[in-house]
Each structure stands twice: as structure tokens, then as C-alpha cells.
Amino acid sequence: MSLYNKKLSISMPWAIVAVAILLLLAFGATSILMTDKAILANEGPLWVFASGVVSGLVVTLAQFCLSWADAKAIDRFRRMGVENVLTTRDEEAYFGQLIQKAHSQVDVLGSTATRLMVDFADPNSPRWEKRALIEALKKGVLVRILVATPAGLDASDQHKYPVNRKRFEAIAGIYPNFEVRYFDTTPIAAFVRVDHELVVGPLLPGVESKHTPALHVYNHSPYAASYLNYFEQTWKTAKPLSQMPPLGNTP
Known part of the structure; x- marks a missing residue:
């Protein structure tokens, strides 16, 4: 099992309770150690603790009770492996930073992967995020791209196929750890796995993917599992880039 899949999961509400108890113990111990009076004496540790801490604790507990529901909701998302919710995928810096962190693997599922190639596979750009995918390849990261054949594309996307095909072939000729395969069905989702x-x-008909929302999750999430399994199964039967017909014979 990958070390990335081993996570210590602690409920957020109970983590807050545990921290509060530890703080109370710390304050209590400090009150006792910093005075030579008996614990129950007038202005002794118990009196100081009660007058100085309890009043603040009451306010804190009241606020905590009000936020308990929110904490439980956040905890539920964390347990589902949700890291972030993106209202749009037009976040070049966000994806660039994600790809830059890659150590071993980048998998991409989409219709044409045009934005991936334009935004992150420009070896001549002075901007680091524009070179993120190329830099990952230089580090030895395995990059797999799974996209649709022309038959699976909308009419408005047909022109993107030969353009990206040439980009794919140019990069594949330099980096043996860069693989592209084509599948025959119409894609309904897109993802970047790092x-x-x-x-x-989602991929919605008539809507550019950059204008649609996305979820950033970890691979151990049940939500991620179905997409990752789909990718692996489709990859096995998809046609490698080297076996695609010459561009002149492609409608």
C-alpha cells in the first residue's frame, strides 16, 4: 500500500475538545506550580483558576456549541477525502502548482487535452507554470494522457485533434515517459491526477470545461475511486498514439 494512502483521521469536533482539555490541564498545572498557597485557600490556585479561566471557558464553550454543526460538516468532507471545491477550472496557477509537485505520476483524462498542452507544456515559456508538464517529464514523472478519438468529439472540437496530435508526437519523441492513448466514446468527465x-x-455539451466546477480530492476518497478505475480500464483498451492513423487519413 502506498504511504500516501495511510492517513490518520481524527474527527475535527473531538480534536477541538481534546485541545480544550489539554489547555485546561496546562492552565491548572501552571496555577498550582506558580503559587505556594494551598489549592483551596483564599486566592489560592483554585480561586485563581476559577476566576480567571472559567469565565472565558464559558464563552468559548458557547461559541463551540454554535460552531459544532459546522465542524461536523467540515469533518464529513475531510473524511470523504475532499481537499477543495473549485467553482471554475480556469485556474492556471492552481493546476500548475499541483503538476509541479508531481513525484511519480500524472494522469490526464479529457476530450482533447488542449488546455493542458497550452497551459503547461510550453517548453519555451518564461513562466514556470507554462512549463510545469515539461519539467515533470524531465524529472522522470510518468505522464499518461487519455483523450477521445475524432469520432468522440463534438463538431466544434474536431479541429483540435490534429493540433494536439502534433504536440503529443513532438513530446513523445523526446520523452519516453510520455504516453498518449485514444478512446472511442464521448467523454463526460475530465480530470488531472497528480x-x-x-x-x-464534468464535461458538459456546449460548455467549455474551464467554466465548469471541479472537486479536488485525494485518491483514497470513494468519489475518486470510480474515476481512477474508469481511467485504468479504458487505458487498457485505448489505442496508443503510435497506432493512430496518419493525420492525412483522419477526417
């Missing part, structure tokens, strides 16, 4: 993290969102 090591143990996954950003996934």
Missing part, C-alpha cells in the same frame, strides 16, 4: 491527488469535473 500522485495521490485528483481534480475532477
Whole structure:
């Protein structure tokens, strides 16, 4: 099992309770150690503790009770492996930072992968995020791209196929750890997987993918599992880039 899949999961509400108890113990011990009076004496440790801490504790507990529901909701999302919710995928810096962190693997599922190639595979750009995918390849990261054949694309996306095909072939000719395969069905989702993290969102007819929302989750999430399994199963039967017909014979 990957070390990335081993996570210590602690409920947020109970973590807050545990911290509060530890703080109370620390304050109590400090009150006792910093005075030579008996614990129950007038202005002794118990009196100081009660007058100085309890009043603040009451306010804190009241606030905690009000926020308990919110804490439980956040905890539920964390247990589902949700890291972030993106209202749009037009976040070049966000994806660039994610790809830059890659240590071993980058998997991409999409219709044409045009934005991936334009935004992160420009070896001549002075901007680091524009070179993120190329830099990952230089480090030896395995990059797999799974996209649709022309038959699976909308008419408005047909022109993107030959453009990206040439980009794919140019990079594959330099980096043996860069693989592209084509599948014959119309894609309904797109994702970028970097090591143990996954950003996934829908592909809606007539809507550019960059304008649709996405979830950033960890691979151990049940939500991620179905997409990762789909990728692996489809990858096995998809046609490698080297076996695609010459561009002149492609409608």
C-alpha cells in the first residue's frame, strides 16, 4: 500500500475538545506550580483558576456549541477525502502548482487535452507554470494522457485533434515517459491526477470545461475511486498514439 494512502483521521469536533482539555490541564498545572498557597485557600490556585479561566471557558464553550454543526460538516468532507471545491477550472496557477509537485505520476483524462498542452507544456515559456508538464517529464514523472478519438468529439472540437496530435508526437519523441492513448466514446468527465491527488469535473455539451466546477480530492476518497478505475480500464483498451492513423487519413 502506498504511504500516501495511510492517513490518520481524527474527527475535527473531538480534536477541538481534546485541545480544550489539554489547555485546561496546562492552565491548572501552571496555577498550582506558580503559587505556594494551598489549592483551596483564599486566592489560592483554585480561586485563581476559577476566576480567571472559567469565565472565558464559558464563552468559548458557547461559541463551540454554535460552531459544532459546522465542524461536523467540515469533518464529513475531510473524511470523504475532499481537499477543495473549485467553482471554475480556469485556474492556471492552481493546476500548475499541483503538476509541479508531481513525484511519480500524472494522469490526464479529457476530450482533447488542449488546455493542458497550452497551459503547461510550453517548453519555451518564461513562466514556470507554462512549463510545469515539461519539467515533470524531465524529472522522470510518468505522464499518461487519455483523450477521445475524432469520432468522440463534438463538431466544434474536431479541429483540435490534429493540433494536439502534433504536440503529443513532438513530446513523445523526446520523452519516453510520455504516453498518449485514444478512446472511442464521448467523454463526460475530465480530470488531472497528480500522485495521490485528483481534480475532477464534468464535461458538459456546449460548455467549455474551464467554466465548469471541479472537486479536488485525494485518491483514497470513494468519489475518486470510480474515476481512477474508469481511467485504468479504458487505458487498457485505448489505442496508443503510435497506432493512430496518419493525420492525412483522419477526417
